[in-house]
Amino acid sequence: MRFSDRSFDPRSLRGIRAVVMGLGSFGGGVAVARFLCLHGARVLVTDAKGPEDLSSSIAALRGFPIEYRLGGHLLEDFVTAGLVVPSPAVPRDHPMLRAAVAAGVPLETEMNFFLKGCRGRILAVTGSNGKSTTAGILGQIAASAPGRAFLGGNIGRSLLGDLDAIGPADLVVIEISNFQLEDLPAGLSRWEAGVLTTLSPNHLDRQTLPAYYASKRRILEPGPAPNIAVIDPDDPVVASWLPAERSIVHFGTRRGSAPAVWLESDGVFEDFDGTPRPLFARDDLALPGGFNLRNACAAAAAALAAGIDRSAIRDGIRAFRALPHRLEKVCTAAGIPFYNDSIATNPESVIVGLHAVSPGAVLIAGGHDKGVSYDELAVEILRRARGLVLIGAAARKIEEAVERARVRLRDEGESPARVPVAREATLEGAVERAWAMARPDGRVLLSPACASFDMFSNFTERGARFRIAACGIAVREGP
Numbered sequence: 001m002r003f004s005d006r007s008f009d010p011r012s013l014r015g016i017r018a019v020v021m022g023l024g025s026f027g028g029g030v031a032v033a034r035f036l037c038l039h040g041a042r043v044l045v046t047d048a049k050g051p052e053d054l055s056s057s058i059a060a061l062r063g064f065p066i067e068y069r070l071g072g073h074l075l076e077d078f079v080t081a082g083l084v085v086p087s088p089a090v091p092r093d094h095p096m097l098r099a100a101v102a103a104g105v106p107l108e109t110e111m112n113f114f115l116k117g118c119r120g121r122i123l124a125v126t127g128s129n130g131k132s133t134t135a136g137i138l139g140q141i142a143a144s145a146p147g148r149a150f151l152g153g154n155i156g157r158s159l160l161g162d163l164d165a166i167g168p169a170d171l172v173v174i175e176i177s178n179f180q181l182e183d184l185p186a187g188l189s190r191w192e193a194g195v196l197t198t199l200s201p202n203h204l205d206r207q208t209l210p211a212y213y214a215s216k217r218r219i220l221e222p223g224p225a226p227n228i229a230v231i232d233p234d235d236p237v238v239a240s241w242l243p244a245e246r247s248i249v250h251f252g253t254r255r256g257s258a259p260a261v262w263l264e265s266d267g268v269f270e271d272f273d274g275t276p277r278p279l280f281a282r283d284d285l286a287l288p289g290g291f292n293l294r295n296a297c298a299a300a301a302a303a304l305a306a307g308i309d310r311s312a313i314r315d316g317i318r319a320f321r322a323l324p325h326r327l328e329k330v331c332t333a334a335g336i337p338f339y340n341d342s343i344a345t346n347p348e349s350v351i352v353g354l355h356a357v358s359p360g361a362v363l364i365a366g367g368h369d370k371g372v373s374y375d376e377l378a379v380e381i382l383r384r385a386r387g388l389v390l391i392g393a394a395a396r397k398i399e400e401a402v403e404r405a406r407v408r409l410r411d412e413g414e415s416p417a418r419v420p421v422a423r424e425a426t427l428e429g430a431v432e433r434a435w436a437m438a439r440p441d442g443r444v445l446l447s448p449a450c451a452s453f454d455m456f457s458n459f460t461e462r463g464a465r466f467r468i469a470a471c472g473i474a475v476r477e478g479p
Contacts, residue, residue: 002101002107002185003107003108003109003112003183003184003185004106004107004108004112004185005185005186005187005188006106007116008113008116008117010039010117013036013039013040013041013083014039014040014041015040015041015042016040016041016042016082016083017041017042017044017080017081017082017083018036018041018042018043018044018081018082018083018084018085019043019044019045019046019077019078019081019083019084019085019100020032020033020036020043020044020045020046020085020087021046021047021073021078021084021085021086021087021090021094021096021097022047022086022087022089022090023045023047023049023054023057023058023087024047024054024057024087024089024457024458029045029047029057029087029110030057030060030061030158031110031158031160031161032085032109032110032113032158032160033045033061033064033066034061034064034160034161035110035113035160035161036085037064037065037066041083042065042067043064043065043066043067044066044067044068044069044077044081045061045066045067045068045069045070046068046069046070046073046074046077047069047070047071048071048072048073049070049071050070050071051068051070051071053457054070073096075096075099078096078097078099078100078103078105079099079100079102079103079105080103081100081105082105082106083105083106083107083108084097084100084105084106084107084108085107085108085109085110085113086107086109088109088111088177088179088180088183089179091206092182092183109180109183110158110160111153111174111176111180111183111184112183112184112185112188113160114153114158114159114160114163114174115184115188115190116188117163118159118163118166118172118190119166119167119168119170120150120166120167120168120169120170120171120172121168121169121170121171121172121192121306122172122173122174122190122191122192122223123138123142123171123172123173123174123191123192123193123195123302123303123306124153124173124174124175124176124191124193124194124195124219125138125173125174125175125176125194125195125197125298125302126175126176126177126178126181126194126195126196126197126216126219127195127196127197127198127199127216128197128198128199128200128201128202128216128346128348129197129198129200129291129346129348129349129352130197130198130291130292130294130295130298131154131175131197132154132155132175132323132326132343133287133292133295133322133323133326134195134197134295134296134298134299135151135153135155135173135174135175135299136151136155136320136323137295137296137299137300137316137317137320138173138195138298138299138302138303139151139173140316140317140319140320141299141300141303141308141312141313141315141316141317142171142173142303142308142316143316144312144313144315144316144319145171145303145308145309145312145316146312147169147170147171148167148169148170148171149170149171149172149173150162150166150170150171150172150173151172151173151174152172152173152174152175153174153175153176153180154174154175154176154177154180155174155175155323156460159172159174171306171308174191176219178202178203178207178212178215178216179203179206179215181215181216181218181219182207182211182215182218184218189218189219189221189222189223190223190224191219191223191224192223192224192225192226192227192228192305192306193226193228193229193230193249193302193305193306194219194220194221194223194228194229194230195219195230195298195299195301195302196216196219196220196229196230196231196232196238197232197295197298198232198235198294198348199213199216199235199237199238200346200347200348201346201372201373202345202346202370202372203370203371204370204371204372205368205369205370205371206370213237217241220241226247226305226306227247228247228248228249228302228305228306229242229247229248229249230249230250230251230298230301230302230305231248231249231250231251232250232251232252232294232298233250233252233256234252234253234254247305249261249301249302249304249305250262250301251294251297251298251300251301252294252297253294255269255271255276258271258272258273258274259271259272259273259301259304259305260272260301261279261297261298261300261301261304262297263290263293263294263297266282267279267280267281267282268280268281268282268293268296268297268300270300270301270304270310272304279300279310279313279314280296280300280313280314280317280318284314284317284318285317285318285320286318286320286321286322287320287321287322287327288327288356288357289327289352289355289356291352291355291356292356296317299316300313300317303316323343324340324460324463325340325341325342325343325459325460325463326341326343326344327339327340327341327353327356327357328340328341328463330466330467330470330471331467331470331471331474331479332474332479333435333470333473333474333476333477333478333479334439334440334477334478334479335440335441335479336435336438336439336441336442336443336444337443337444338431338435338443338444338446338466338470338473338474339353339357339361339443339444339445339446339447340446340463340466340467340470341353341445341446341447341448342446342447342448342452342459342460342462342463342466343459343463344447344448344449345367345370345448345449345450345451345452345459346370346372346449347372347373347374347376347377347449348377349447349449350363350365350377350380350447350448350449351376351377351380353445353447354380354381354384354385354445354447355380355384357443357445358384358385359384359386360386360438360441360442360443361384361385361386361438361442361443361444361445362385362386362387362388362389362434362435362437362438362442362443362444362445363381363385363387363388363389363434363445363447364389364390364391364427364430364431364434364444364445364446364447364448364466365388365389365390365391365398365447365448365449365450366390366391366392366393366394366395366398366448366449366450367391367392367393367394367448367449367450367451367452367453367454367455367462368392368393368394368450368451368452368453368454369393369394369397369450370450370451373401374394374397374398374401374449375401375404375405377398377401377449378398378401378402378404378405379405379408379409381402381405381419382402382405382406382409382416382417382419383416383417385419386419386437386438386442387419387420387421387422387434387437387438387442388402388419388420388421388422389421389422389423389424389430389433389434389437390421390422390423390424390430391423391424391425391426391427391430391448391455392448392450392454392455393450393454394449394450395423398449399421399423402419402421420437422437427455427462427465427466427469428465428469431444431446431466431469431470431473432469432473435470435473444470446462446463446466448462
């Protein structure tokens with residue numbers, strides 16, 4: 001589906017009938033509706049959900065002259081609009097969008113508006129695993145350098161409201177999703193450095209694996225100088241994409257060719273001028289797991305490529321703290337720690353979490369199935385988890401994968417541990433069950449491997465509900 005490749009002129013929005021499709025509860029729909037109103041558009045917000053499900057987003061738009069069509073969509077709204085702005089969550093083959101395109105109505109997105117209007121120096125991050133943490137670390141590094149820095153995008157904060165404030169010398173770090181990349185018209189890759197973290201199958205409920213990888217590959221399209229691609233050369237898929245027309249910076253667990261940032265047993269090193277030197281110590285990063293050090297390597301590589309001083313990189317690394325919902329220790333109840341990893345919506349991210357907090361972890365998993373395989377995750381559950389509590393629509397599929405994994409490991413001569421599996425109808429029930437299974441010396445890990453949309457509005461709500469349930473146990477039982 002083709003999105004508008006016209007340059008952005010705020011004056012063109014004045015008086016236009018703009019339809020925002022999908023208000024949601026994660027910020028993007030609110031930001032673009034507000035943006036359109038402020039530039040004089042006549043805004044209609046339409047969403048399949050009813051007002052009770054969108055109350056927080058509607059409240060955030062109180063005072064703006066917006067018309068709402070909630071609980072369904074009307075074809076007339078789309079074919080008579082001057083502009084349609086669909087949420088990334090809306091499938092691009094949606095009949096209303098097809099009708100709008102057939103009627104000649106241009107399509108825009110919140111991210112496309114931002115990229116067309118942004119005057120700052122953009123550093124963009126995408127990938128399947130670690131992209132939010134990498135973007136967060138890079139944003140903290142940018143904030144530790146002289147000048148102004150902005151962090152936003154798919155990480156959970158729209159930057160549309162900051163467009164007028166962002167100047168040519170400002171550093172802008174954006175996390176950008178595969179759907180946002182897929183919607184970019186040609187020539188809108190306006191980042192000086194594009195960071196691609198590790199890849200693994202994801203979102204296969206919405207697109208094929210080749211299409212998913214093709215959207216991620218767009219982070220490597222040429223941009224303005226210095227036109228840097230920051231990649232892990234050990235990722236076989238990414239290594240096959242190396243673009244000849246771009247400068248390459250490596251990150252990972254081995255030195256490779258310069259320029260590069262890499263992880264060794266005694267710290268993180270860099271070589272950007274032919275002289276390898278230490279960059280920061282492992283202990284400078286206050287996050288668990290070697291995978292987070294890889295994320296820090298990626299962020300540091302992009303920062304060096306953008307000309308940020310090494311001392312600012314070290315300061316940013318030391319100042320960074322875990323993002324909400326990413327292996328976030330929320331409380332301890334009767335000696336059992338609870339970790340909120342709600343942002344882990346694919347199996348590979350859960351495997352990383354299990355490695356970081358095991359042994360003795362009782363895993364809470366399940367939710368909306370995104371069409372991926374859980375077979376390798378099931379093997380890691382049998383090897384590393386003390387117990388498994390399943391919720392949501394994907395519970396049965398995950399449990400069946402665990403049973404297959406038991407047979408597979410036995411056939412390969414391995415004796416898998418007896419990991420009890422339980423199902424609960426609610427997250428609160430799952431937290432109680434997991435806490436009981438973890439006693440007396442284990443830990444509880446919410447790391448779902450699935451999207452949240454079957455039970456929650458987004459992963460943030462899921463993580464917040466987990467935090468409330470876990471802390472309620474802590475209050476009842478004591479720390």
